[in-house]
Amino acid sequence: RHLPVVRENGEFCGVVTLTDLIKALSTMHSRNVGLRDENSKLRVLAIEDPLTGLPNRRAMEVDIAHTSAVAAREDRAYALALLDIDCFKKYNDNYGHPAGDIVLRQVADTLDKSRRSADKLYRYGGEEFLLLMPFTNEEGSLIATSRMLENIRAKAIPHAYSPCGIVTVSIGLAISNHPASWEELLETADSALYRAKESGRNRLHANFDTELNSDMSLPGAKVLEFTGTRPN
Numbered sequence: 001r002h003l004p005v006v007r008e009n010g011e012f013c014g015v016v017t018l019t020d021l022i023k024a025l026s027t028m029h030s031r032n033v034g035l036r037d038e039n040s041k042l043r044v045l046a047i048e049d050p051l052t053g054l055p056n057r058r059a060m061e062v063d064i065a066h067t068s069a070v071a072a073r074e075d076r077a078y079a080l081a082l083l084d085i086d087c088f089k090k091y092n093d094n095y096g097h098p099a100g101d102i103v104l105r106q107v108a109d110t111l112d113k114s115r116r117s118a119d120k121l122y123r124y125g126g127e128e129f130l131l132l133m134p135f136t137n138e139e140g141s142l143i144a145t146s147r148m149l150e151n152i153r154a155k156a157i158p159h160a161y162s163p164c165g166i167v168t169v170s171i172g173l174a175i176s177n178h179p180a181s182w183e184e185l186l187e188t189a190d191s192a193l194y195r196a197k198e199s200g201r202n203r204l205h206a207n208f209d210t211e212l213n214s215d216m217s218l219p220g221a222k223v224l225e226f227t228g229t230r231p232n
Helices: 018-047 057-074 088-095 097-114 138-155 182-198
Strands: 002-006 012-017 078-085 120-125 128-133 169-176 204-206
Touching: 012 018, 018 057, 057 078, 057 120, 057 128, 057 182, 078 088, 078 097, 078 138, 078 182, 088 097, 097 120, 097 128, 097 138, 128 138, 138 169, 138 204, 169 182, 182 204
Parallel strands: 169 204
Antiparallel strands: 002 012, 078 128, 078 169, 120 128
16 A cells, blocks of 8 residues: 655655555664663663672662661561672782782682572672671571682682782671661671781671681681670
8 A cells, every 4th residue: 555645734745655664663663672672781780790790789789778678577687798809909919900800700700609599799899799698697697608718718719919828808797686777787797897807817707706616617717706796
């Protein structure tokens, strides 16, 4: 069929076939599909760290806020751990930033493969990562983070400018079993990480007391510190 095309004043200016209309609709559909795909990619980029492929800080804040709200409603505890690559600046300064990026990806991959299925790992920023452990008690959080500490050591990535001779991480662990905002819990984990760094690196420092015995220590690792003050 041929459809006449006229201007607003009624003047005839041409014809359009049914085939033309179908082609135009098909083109519009293809463009809309392309736009949806591009928007989907943009949404992923907005919550994913491009270097490590881990969820980024924006995604982390959404997930922690949700976990915190559910934990408060159900009166259950959850834990946060901050993990920092030891002496990473020295690594970058001496091996170069491309090599540093490779190490970041290796550490991220090792940590991600070490986590429990219910836990979530994020790139917090720079050489720091954050582990969210929903509905986790003190012993469970210690076991989960200790495994990560050991697996990074076992990876044995050479680092001649670190006292350990290999790439290691320090971990600050905090657990929330009392009313507190997730921002406060994150600050507590950050303080625990600072203690772990200050006391020698390559270790875990928790913000709660524990009666777990020394069997939790890692073979050949520096002393794990499970010291601190239990929240009131």
